[in-house]
Amino acid sequence: MENRVFVITGAAGSGKTTIRNYLHDRYGMPRVITHTTRPPRANEKDGVDYYFETNQSFFHNHYLESVRYAGNYYGSSYEGLESAWQKNPYVCIVLDGAGAVTYKRKLGERAVIIFLKVGNPEVLKRRMEGRGDDTTMVTKRIKSQEYVRDLEMPAALIGHAYEIVNLDLTQTKNQVDQIVSKYCHPNGRQ
Ligand SMILES: Nc1nc2c(ncn2[C@@H]2O[C@H](COP(=O)(O)OP(=O)(O)O)[C@@H](O)[C@H]2O)c(=O)[nH]1
């Protein structure tokens, strides 16, 4: 059985974390935890949501890829991916658009990319506020070029990624189920 990493990408508030948690809860896929210098949100825990780093400690890790997003660093390590694959051949990770492109380029067929789209930026803003994000952070995020870039699927992924419009969550989960069923069969064969 070939290892796969389901990469969930899209703009802030598009539902990436929600779908990552769905893949974990419904299919038992381990979540690859990434590293960031962004301060934790009120409900976030170190080692669960992210490995929270300082501007110094961030650079002590060995990254498969890393990016700067809205003024903070984010990176995913080879070790994190390998250790998730040791637990299960199917794992999931949340990345920005640039990270998703790098995963596709480096991992080829082993990276299954799902781009979540929400056409209306007002809906995204409401979702970020609704989950309790700090208002100043939301304003900064929306002004960042990375946020604007991730509203659309990266050109390099067109034809190499699945796109789901995440408005109705039940429909989104059904579409995710259809994608997963192409790779994971109940009897364990691909
Ligand atoms: N390339 C890359 N992007 C990451 C990594 N970890 C998180 N991200 C992305 O960084 C962006 C900002 O994440 P976050 O601050 O948690 O905000 P959120 O998207 O509003 O939940 C999101 O697009 C995440 O998918 C990583 O290791 N590498």
Ligand SMILES: Nc1ncnc2c1ncn2[C@@H]1O[C@H](COP(=O)(O)OP(=O)(O)O)[C@@H](O)[C@H]1O
């Ligand atoms: N289809 C949906 N309809 C309404 N709310 C949603 C939907 N998908 C996710 N949400 C909510 O929107 C907020 C942002 O989702 P989240 O998964 O944290 O996004 P991201 O990780 O992409 O920033 C959360 O409060 C989440 O519960």
